[in-house]
Amino acid sequence: MTVEIKTPDEIEKMRAAGALAAAQLTMIGAHVKPGVSTGELDRICHEYTVNIQKATPAPLNYRGFPKSICTSVNHVVCHGIPSDEKILKNGDIINIDVTPRKDGFHGDSSKTFIVGKGSVLAERLIRICQECLYRGIKTVRPGAHLGDIGHAIQTHAERNRFSVVREFCGHGIGRIFHDEPQVLHYGQPGTGIELSPGMTITIEPMINAGKKEVRLLPDNWTVVTKDHKLTAQWEHTILVTETGYEILTYRSDDTIPRCS
Ligand code: MF3
Numbered sequence: 001m002t003v004e005i006k007t008p009d010e011i012e013k014m015r016a017a018g019a020l021a022a023a024q025l026t027m028i029g030a031h032v033k034p035g036v037s038t039g040e041l042d043r044i045c046h047e048y049t050v051n052i053q054k055a056t057p058a059p060l061n062y063r064g065f066p067k068s069i070c071t072s073v074n075h076v077v078c079h080g081i082p083s084d085e086k087i088l089k090n091g092d093i094i095n096i097d098v099t100p101r102k103d104g105f106h107g108d109s110s111k112t113f114i115v116g117k118g119s120v121l122a123e124r125l126i127r128i129c130q131e132c133l134y135r136g137i138k139t140v141r142p143g144a145h146l147g148d149i150g151h152a153i154q155t156h157a158e159r160n161r162f163s164v165v166r167e168f169c170g171h172g173i174g175r176i177f178h179d180e181p182q183v184l185h186y187g188q189p190g191t192g193i194e195l196s197p198g199m200t201i202t203i204e205p206m207i208n209a210g211k212k213e214v215r216l217l218p219d220n221w222t223v224v225t226k227d228h229k230l231t232a233q234w235e236h237t238i239l240v241t242e243t244g245y246e247i248l249t250y251r252s253d254d255t256i257p258r259c260s
Pocket residue numbers: 058059060062063065069070079097098099108204235
């Protein structure tokens with residue numbers, strides 16, 4: 001397996017694409033309220049991406065995906081399809097996953113929001129999942145191994161009696177939306193390929209409140225927890241730097257440093 005090393009010019013374009021993903025998640029947050037449909041959230045993001053950012057929503061028509069963003073509500077793990085029939089209600093949780101492409105490069109990021117006031121469990125699941133993402137990111141530096149990321153995530157999730165989804169993973173990213181390597185969210189330290197400066201990857205743990213097993217719905221996209229318990233996800237696009245990491249999709253609501 002060969003993992004692409006980005007040139008300084010390519011890294012600049014990845015920063016630009018990442019900034020657009022971050023801006024979209026910040027923008028859409030104001031629209032996540034009881035009564036809004038996931039179809040409406042999709043339209044707002046689509047218009048913003050195309051008309052304001054002059055970028056392309058990479059999910060649209062990607063392997064047949066019909067919409068511009070993924071909206072995954074409550075027990076939906078990932079790849080939820082926005083719909084005018086799906087109306088958010090108080091206490092729901094929703095992951096919004098956006099991937100603008102600009103100048104040929106992708107920025108991929110997601111965040112789980114609470115609609116109105118969430119349960120104690122929902123709040124805790126979302127917080128622990130974000131902590132899992134942050135713990136994974138903090139292992140990133142030249143010489144670290146992919147397994148270090150997965151181990152940090154798995155350890156934190158399971159210590160809190162949550163489980164890690166195995167079927168979906170982070171990925172290399174650049175001109176290609178889903179490139180090598182696969183970034184597993186579980187594993188053993190020191191295993192897997194070694195990270196080098198100039199690699200760009202996503203880390204995007206899906207953490208379940210119940211068991212780790214998932215099921216694919218007949219629409220062939222929507223992934224749900226088998227036990228129908230809550231699930232959360234957070235995602236950032238990360239650059240491996242000489243000194244550690246840089247979060248290319250960093251937002252002002254992030255609570256770790258952008259770079260190490
Ligand atoms: N953004 C997702 C990821 O993090 C992929 C969505 S693919 C789609 O990798 F087709 F469902 F949009």
